[in-house]
Amino acid sequence: MLLPPPTPIQGGWRPEEVEGNTTLGQTRSRMETVWTQQGSREEWSYRRALLRWGLISTLLLSLILIFSVLLFYTFHSCGPRPCKSPVCLELVASYLTMGNASALPCTDFYSFVCGNLTWASESRDMLQVLKEKNQNQLRRILEASVPWPPDSAEEKTVRFYKACMDTDAIDASGAEPLMQVIEELGGWHISGNRTLPDFNHTLKLLMSQYGNFPFFKAYLRPQPSPPHVPVIQIDQPEFQIPFRPVQKNYPEILRAYLSYLQQLGTLLGGDQKVVLEHASISMTITSNLLLASKSPDQRKREGKLFQETTIAQLQEVAPSIDWLPCLRAIFSPMILSPSQPIIVHDLEYIRGMSNVIGQMPKDGYRDYLQSHMILGLVSTLVPALDSHFQNAQRNLSQKLQELAGQSPITFNIPRWKKCIEETGAFFEPTLGAMFVQKTFSHGSRDAATQLFSEIKNALSRHLKRIRWMDEGSKREVQTKLSQLKVEMGAPAEVLKPGATTQDYEDISFGPSFLQTFLSCSRALRERTVRGFLEPPSRRSWKISPWEVNAYYSMSDNVAVFPAGLLQPPFFCSDYPSAVNFGAAGSVMAHELMHIFNQYCGHTYQDFPILTTVVPGGCPACDIPTLYEEQLCLRQHYESFSLPAGSTFNSSHTLLENAADIGALLIAMKAYRKWQQKHKGETILPRLGLSPYQLFYQSYAQVVCGSPNPQHAQDLHSPPILRVHGPLSITPTFARYFNCPRGTPMNPGRRCQLW
CATH class of the missing domain: 1.20.5 (Single alpha-helices involved in coiled-coils or other helix-helix interfaces)
Known part of the structure; x- marks a missing residue:
């Protein structure tokens, strides 16, 4: 245009x-x-x-x-993306199954997370669920059709398990293998075939060749004080009757046990009258030994633990035992002399035990002592004997539970579980390596190690904020953290190819399972003694790699986290980081918090009710502030109501409660720091939880458990308190779950120990 x-x-x-x-x-x-x-x-x-x-x-x-x-x-x-991998979806299903969506998190977070922890009408805790999962994994490993090299450590481990499972062959052997053992010990009056060797000769054979300690227990353990060198320690035996004369229904308990001993003697071909006579005297010996003994708590109160002496001095206190020959036989190849230092856990019991032996009637006393020792040996060998012996022991256990007024327990434990337990006892390094190789990859180990590093760094950063600790004590803790050793999965030495083959060279597989069992038992004892005589080995863990309990050793300054614990649902490298920090991270932090035990265990005269048995203390610390916060914790935990049948002692559980609270704080700090450095966090679908909410859900998941009565030796609070106690004292929990002030999970006052 x-x-x-x-x-x-x-x-x-x-x-x-x-x-x-x-x-x-x-x-x-x-x-x-x-x-x-x-x-x-x-x-x-x-x-x-x-x-x-x-x-x-x-x-x-x-x-x-x-x-x-x-x-x-x-x-x-x-924003967080949902994790839809199979392991995450399985975890979501577990959370949804366990949790009770109708419970209010700000009112009862335990029910919100753990409210439906019941399967097949049996309440269990999550660690027990994981333990059973690991046992099933061990079973699959041992029953897999893998052609292991002949005479390799793996082949012997599998062969022992299969021999244990061959109940037809064990029943076909009957009592004959056991009769051969009794003849090697000199026979006994019940069988009518005896040579009756010297009492101390039989005792020496029992302890050194069969690992049976009828009168006292002898073992090697590190000294309780530095430099923690191995030392022979003498303690009370494991009594066949686990009850004392003051126990309710004690006469009925004695009758039940007498009936059991009669069954054993009859199964070995003895005359009923002779068996009854010898079993009755054996019961008298056991009762007299129990009267001379004291409970661990009583010995601790009286200061009778760790009494240092020598073999020569022990011989004067308890002349009925030939101590030097016996201890030489038990601890071969150790070179022992009369001046050898040893530790006795109760000299009064050892003196009383010697008197019980020396006061036996002269007429036939050798027969009676021999019968007492052999009947005790038979009881310890029952796992390797035929079904008649096992049924007798099972019936006794059920009867003792009834007489003690305890809840009935099902004793029909599957044979494969018993065999896994025995296999693990004799072949622990090899079975542990097999378990780790199957369930704990290098990637998982690296991820767990990195997680622990984040937790340790968070604790190191937080140290300066602990207001009751003096600067010198804080530096000591920093040094401990910098020098801390950590073990993940299993000891590195047992994972090396062929590392344990030489440990089993002395094991022979006999024509009967009992002979194989005894050969493995002797090899284990010799291996244990050699391990104490050699330089300290990282192989020496207090737990097996497939177990679900972590621990921190104050004397060794080492934290151990077995592969059995670092498994779903507590840890997986594919999980959202919130899950790993909340579950496995809180467990790691809990163990590290035990570094503070020696500082929290100081006695302060104004608070005698809070005194603990932990040695050390922190004299330069702000003790009034420390105990003010400990008193706050005690009152805080006592403010919660418990389910019917649950009990706890707030003073008894104080250090563990403090560790729980500190662990939650440190794990959350580590997780928040991690989020600042990393992107791409994921969450679990279908739960409607933010990453921080998921963190606390995963923390509670670890301690979910049944509201059963607390065991007398358990230093932890009941599961519901292990959830509500720490979470209600944590401000960030209330913030992330929008809990109004004054609700049970957001109280007005918060203790500030950490």
């Missing part, structure tokens, strides 16, 4: 005007040509401008659209 001619304006150009001699027509013609040319150029220019602006506009719109899409996905990906 041509541009229109300019409109004439006043004082401007007019058509009737001429330029020079040009006529009006010529002028008009020339101007039309100019207009036409000028219009064509401007029109083309305009079109190009429109085209250019159109292209630019289109490009801008495209860029805006692309940017919007990218911005959408960018913001969308910044």
Whole structure:
């Protein structure tokens, strides 16, 4: 389209005007040509401008659209993504099954997380569930059709398990293998075939060759004080009757046990009258030994633990025992002399035990002592004997539970579980390595190690905020943290190929399972003694790699986390980090908090009710503030109501409660620090929980358990208190779950121990 001619304006150009001699027509013609040319150029220019602006506009719109899409996905990906891997979906199902969605988190978080912890009408805790899962994994490993190299450690481990499972062969052997053992010990009156060796000779054989300690227990353990070198320790035996004369229904208990001993003697072919006579005297010996003994708590109160003496001095105190020959036989190849230092846990019991032996009637006393020792040996060998012996022991156990007024326990333990227990006892390093190789990859180990590093660093950073500790004590803890050793999964030495093959060279597989069992028992004792005589080995764990309990050793400054614990549902490298920090991370932090036990265990005269048995203390610390916070904790835990049948002692559980609270605090600090450094956090679908809420859900999951009466030796509070106690004292929990102030999980006052 041509541009229109300019409109004439006043004082401007007019058509009737001429330029020079040009006529009006010529002028008009020339101007039309100019207009036409000028219009064509401007029109083309305009079109190009429109085209250019159109292209630019289109490009801008495209860029805006692309940017919007990218911005959408960018913001969308910044939020937590749901983890939909199989292990995460399995964990979601577990959480939904266990939890009670109708419970209010701010009122009863334990019920919210653990309210439906019941399967098949049997209440169990989560650690027990994981333990059973690990046992099933061990069973699959031992029953797998794997062609292990002949005489390798793995082949012997599997062969022992299969021999244990061959109940047909064990029953076919009957009592004959056991009769051979009795003959090796000199026979006994009940069998009618005896040579009656010297009492101390039989005792020495029993302890050194069969691992049976009828009168006292002897073992190697590190000294309780530095430098913690191994030392022989003498203690009371494991009594066959686990009840004392003051026990309710004690006469009925004695009758039940007497009936059991009669069954054993009859199964070995003895005459009923002779068996009854010898079993009755054996019961008298046991009762007299029990009268001379004291409970561990009583000995501790009286200061009779860890009494240092020598073998020669022990011989004077208890002359009925030939101590030097016996101890030489037990602890071969140790070189012992009469001046050898040893530790006795109760010299009064050892003196009383010697008197019981020395006061036996002279007429036939050797027969009676021999019968007492052999009947005790038979009881310890029952796991390797035929079903008749096992049924007799099972019936006794059930009867003793009834007489003690305890809840009935099912004793029909599957044979495979018993065999796994025996296999683990004799072949622990190899079975542990097999378990780790199957369930705990290098990636899992690295992830767990990194998680622990985050926890340790968080504790190191938090130290300066502990207001009751003095600067010197804080530096001591920092040094402990910097020098701390950590073991993940299993000792590194047992994971090396062929590392344990030489440990089993002395094991022989006999024609009967009992002979194999005894050969393994002797090899284990010799291996244990050699292990104490050699330089300290990282193989020496207090727990097996498939167990579900972690621990911190104050004397060794080492934290141990077995592979059996670092399994789903507590840990998995594919889980959201909130789960791993809340579950496994809190367990790691809990063990580290025990570093503070020696500082929290100081006695303060104004608070005698809070005194603990932990040695050490922190004299330079702010003791009034420390005990004010400990008193606060005690009152805080006592403010919660417990389910019927649950009991606890707040002073007894004080250190563990403090460790729970500190662990939760440190694990959350570590998780928040991790979030600042990493992106791409995930959550569990279907739960509707944010990452921080998921952290606390996972923490509670670890300690979910049945509200059963607390065991006398358990230093932990009941599960419901292990959830409500720490969480209700944690401000961030109330913030992330929007708990109004004054609700049970957001009380008005909070203790500030840490």
